[in-house]
Amino acid sequence: MTPSTPDPTRRNEHSRRAILAAAVDLISELGYEQVSIEAIARRAGVGKQTIYRWWPSKGAVALEALDDSLSSVVSFPDSDDLVEDLRTQMKGVTRLLGSTQVGPVYQGLIAAAQSDPALSRAHLDTVIEPAIVACRERLARARQHGQLRADADEQALIDMLYGAIYYRLLLHTRPLEEDQVDAVLDIAVKGFQ
Incomplete structure (x- = not known):
């Protein structure tokens, strides 16, 4: 698995979509550098551990959203x-x-x-x-x-x-x-x- 590939065996598709949408929304609102995994998790309504379980970094989340x-x-x-x-x-x-x-x-x-x-x-x-x-x-x-x-x-x-x-x-x-x-x-x- 590459650093940008979520673990498909541990995914909830609804949460995945919410995380990707939250990342896109926040980055477009605040700029990439100002967005954190914690902010994405809050906006998506998931725990930050959920994001880290599927992606190793904010960049990996942004890459999948892109x-x-x-x-x-x-x-x-x-x-x-x-x-x-x-x-x-x-x-x-x-x-x-x-x-x-x-x-x-x-x-x-x-x-x-x-x-x-x-x-x-x-x-x-x-x-x-x-x-x-x-x-x-x-x-x-x-x-x-x-x-x-x-x-x-x-x-x-x-x-x-x-x-x-x-x-x-x-x-x-x-x-x-x-x-x-x-x-x-x-x-x-x-x-x-």
């Missing part, structure tokens, strides 16, 4: 149009991170992961790698159908497409907006077709 939230937007549609499929998926991610409470959770988690190697690794394994695999699979299908140049560097394309989202989210250069997806895809399409 992963649950992102699960609805990380999969790729598979129409016959790569650009539209990327647009749909990227706009879903942008909408979720930019207009809900999930954005502050992600920002706090990324900040905490900079000084917590276990949390950083768990984030990569739980959130980033599955998303990269899903995107690569969609790009491979596009390549098979002639929608992606044979010599296009898939990892560079993924970095460029999603880096634009994370750049705004984490550096606050501008608000996350769905229009940015259109602009990024317009530039990227010229390079990969």
